[in-house]
Amino acid sequence: KQEVTQIPAALSVPEGENLVLNCSFTDSAIYNLQWFRQDPGKGLTSLLLIQSSQREQTSGRLNASLDKSSGRSTLYIAASQPGDSATYLCAVKDSGYALNFGKGTSLLVTP
């Protein structure tokens, strides 16, 4: 069964810092990997989708990389802002068809 781990579990940074969130998964036979943002009590907002054949995706200040062979992905957030404060979830889709989620990284960006 696919296991997804996210490190760190929580992170607090001052505004303006660049930061990296890590995600690892145990089974490299994946179709894609998706990064989400979840605000407290809310649903999930899709940030970036990386197909298994891709190495990275970028959207604005966000960049996600995928190293399928080593079972790792990173989400890079440039010039962090207080509005970036949220929980970031990594999810992989493998042969099981549905998404397998990590427990998330809770990010706090302080002014």
Added chain:
Amino acid sequence: GAVVSQHPSRVICKSGTSVKIECRSLDFQATTMFWYRQFPKQSLMLMATSNEGSKATYEQGVEKDKFLINHASLTLSTLTVTSAHPEDSSFYICSAEITVNTEAFFGQGTRLTVV
């Protein structure tokens, strides 16, 4: 991106009653929808896969008679929590994809509280 609408966003019900949660894909057709549950400080756990026109596929440990799923059309799936108990209190959220193995879009989630 595509929009998935989930309703209601919050519901409080008495123990023993049933609650229905709707999940709609507003601008695309979804042959398959997924239902997840999220407990506080935990990640999302898949409950079942909902297939249009056929029975849902439930994950191990999820009671199919308690969590009834109906995927009546290509844009609507419903989850009914029957005879709800306080331990069913949780955050329920659905997702859908336009085609297989593409980007997943999630509803806003439903906070269920059983008193």
